Amino acid sequence: MLNFDNRFLRELPGETALPNMVRQVSNIVWSSVTPTPVTAPRLLAYSPEVASSLDLDDAAMRSPSMAAALAGNAILPGSVPYATRYGGHQFGNWAGQLGDGRAIYLGEVVNKKGERAGERYELQLKGAGRTPYSRGADGRAVLRSSIREFLCSEAMHHLGIPTTRALSLVETGDRVVRDMFYDGRPAAESGAIICRVAPSFTRFGHFEILAAQGELELLKTLVSFTVDRDFSDLNLADKMPQERLPAWFSEVCIRTAKMVAEWMRVGFVHGVMNTDNMSILGLTIDYGPYGWIDNFDPGWTPNTTDGEGKRYCFGRQPEIARWNLERLASALATIHANGDALSECLDKYDETYSNESARIYAGKFGFTDWHDGDATLIGDVFALMQRAEVDMTEFFRQLAQIDPAYPAVEVLRGAFYVEALFQQHRASFVDWLTRYARRLSQDNRLTAARINSMNQLNPRYVLRNYLAQQAIDRAEQGDASMVTELLDVMRNPYTVQAGREAFSAIRPDWARQKAGCSMLSCSS
Ligand code: AMP
Ligand code: MG
Numbered sequence: 199m200l201n202f203d204n205r206f207l208r209e210l211p212g213e214t215a216l217p218n219m220v221r222q223v224s225n226i227v228w229s230s231v232t233p234t235p236v237t238a239p240r241l242l243a244y245s246p247e248v249a250s251s252l253d254l255d256d257a258a259m260r261s262p263s264m265a266a267a268l269a270g271n272a273i274l275p276g277s278v279p280y281a282t283r284y285g286g287h288q289f290g291n292w293a294g295q296l297g298d299g300r301a302i303y304l305g306e307v308v309n310k311k312g313e314r315a316g317e318r319y320e321l322q323l324k325g326a327g328r329t330p331y332s333r334g335a336d337g338r339a340v341l342r343s344s345i346r347e348f349l350c351s352e353a354m355h356h357l358g359i360p361t362t363r364a365l366s367l368v369e370t371g372d373r374v375v376r377d378m379f380y381d382g383r384p385a386a387e388s389g390a391i392i393c394r395v396a397p398s399f400t401r402f403g404h405f406e407i408l409a410a411q412g413e414l415e416l417l418k419t420l421v422s423f424t425v426d427r428d429f430s431d432l433n434l435a436d437k438m439p440q441e442r443l444p445a446w447f448s449e450v451c452i453r454t455a456k457m458v459a460e461w462m463r464v465g466f467v468h469g470v471m472n473t474d475n476m477s478i479l480g481l482t483i484d485y486g487p488y489g490w491i492d493n494f495d496p497g498w499t500p501n502t503t504d505g506e507g508k509r510y511c512f513g514r515q516p517e518i519a520r521w522n523l524e525r526l527a528s529a530l531a532t533i534h535a536n537g538d539a540l541s542e543c544l545d546k547y548d549e550t551y552s553n554e555s556a557r558i559y560a561g562k563f564g565f566t567d568w569h570d571g572d573a574t575l576i577g578d579v580f581a582l583m584q585r586a587e588v589d590m591t592e593f594f595r596q597l598a599q600i601d602p603a604y605p606a607v608e609v610l611r612g613a614f615y616v617e618a619l620f621q622q623h624r625a626s627f628v629d630w631l632t633r634y635a636r637r638l639s640q641d642n643r644l645t646a647a648r649i650n651s652m653n654q655l656n657p658r659y660v661l662r663n664y665l666a667q668q669a670i671d672r673a674e675q676g677d678a679s680m681v682t683e684l685l686d687v688m689r690n691p692y693t694v695q696a697g698r699e700a701f702s703a704i705r706p707d708w709a710r711q712k713a714g715c716s717m718l719s720c721s722s
Pocket of ligand 2: 474475484
């Protein structure tokens with residue numbers, strides 16, 4: 199059984215026993231709410247690692263009472279469901295109150311290892327019905343977006359990237375209507391609910407809404423609570439309030455920088471980096487119209503809503519994360535006398551991002567450390583990769599196989615989508631490989647050691663958009679086995695898995711313009 203200990207409810211103000219009506223709220227951060235039952239819940243998949251971090255074994259996961267609880271049809275002992283209040287900047291503009299419109303917390307679970315080991319987790323059902331923050335929407339989620347979030351959060355974890363996790367994927371047996379392309383052709387889709395798990399789901403927007411509404415005492419309380427519960431390892435309890443805030447915000451900047459640098463390492467594009475989708479813990483959160491880079495293109499965004507502005511495209515993610523931190527700094531400045539101190543924290547973002555990306559790119563290219571000239575060498579090949587439409591994941595795996603003594607361009611051939619572009623840019627790649635081989639020779643490292651270290655930073659398997667879509671298509675036909683298989687492949691993303699070559703294949707032609715594979719909307 200899950201051991202609930204609900205500090206958020208206990209220590210922060212909220213509202214209880216009110217009708218579940220959409221409303222603007224003030225001076226509270228949560229509203230109690232009951233999940234709306236579904237018709238015929240069926241557990242399609244679960245993550246064994248997340249289950250075990252909650253002390254749940256296979257029998258517990260498969261028990262009828264757990265299936266009911268994970269669908270919102272039953273409330274577990276100790277669970278007190280609620281939704282929280284937050285705001286956010288969406289696509290660059292302040293959007294006012296948003297809140298958990300389709301996420302319902304079940305509470306906080308402390309596992310057997312106990313809180314001292316940092317083992318406290320918030321559990322959330324996503325898609326379990328309307329809340330006071332649903333703003334006219336239905337509070338439900340469709341199977342396709344639930345599969346995408348379930349698989350990607352686990353894939354990101356196994357890639358070593360900070361992320362919220364997913365415990366379970368439940369099909370509800372109900373239909374949910376969505377206008378997938380916002381083109382006036384709504385269709386009924388299968389409904390689903392995932393149970394998400396993270397030490398904290400608190401977002402930048404939780405702080406922003408309190409500053410925007412002038413609820414400054416509550417903002418101070420929420421900061422203290424967050425520092426105490428979610429950043430206890432910083433040991434800030436003894437510091438004066440004026441020192442605590444910048445010390446904590448610096449840490450938020452550092453974690454955010456590390457997270458984004460990791461996204462850039464593996465070619466992950468979040469797609470909707472609004473401040474309400476930024477976790478205070480620096481976790482990747484809210485997997486919506488995210489995507490993975492196939493052919494290398496910094497201007498690529500999977501999000502059709504952002505197709506014109508490309509605000510959230512791959513290459514702009516580091517800049518946007520900083521912009522989001524600036525919005526958080528402005529919110530925190532309302533309770534801090536020295537605004538300059540908060541601006542200085544943002545320097546930590548720049549410094550950390552720059553150090554992390556130097557470390558990551560040196561590692562991806564197989565250099566023992568970062569040299570001054572590396573930026574030019576790397577920038578040149580990125581520009582070439584973009585022009586020649588080279589697959590990012592495949593390129594780095596093949597690059598590891600380059601022999602510095604005889605750097606043959608054919609080694610890279612499998613990373614090109616179009617033969618004509620390979621031929622057209624062949625000479626430029628030959629020149630670049632000559633420079634690259636010269637650079638490698640400066641390191642004096644054994645080839646085997648270089649290959650090994652490159653392959654630990656350059657994944658063999660990423661959750662390519664077309665792979666997730668294939669799993670979705672099958673699940674919608676009633677066969678969820680590919681969800682489980684993909685989850686299993688993504689468990690060891692850096693290791694070549696015999697018999698699973700299909701999962702590392704570059705995007706097939708049919709997927710190039712197919713919905714779900716190359717473009718997605720926020721409609722989920
Ligand atoms: P997102 O774009 O998913 O980050 O969501 C932005 C805001 O819209 C959040 O406040 C969500 O809770 C809310 N929202 C998105 N989809 C739904 C839905 N189906 N029902 C209720 N609220 C939703
Ligand atoms: Mg969101």
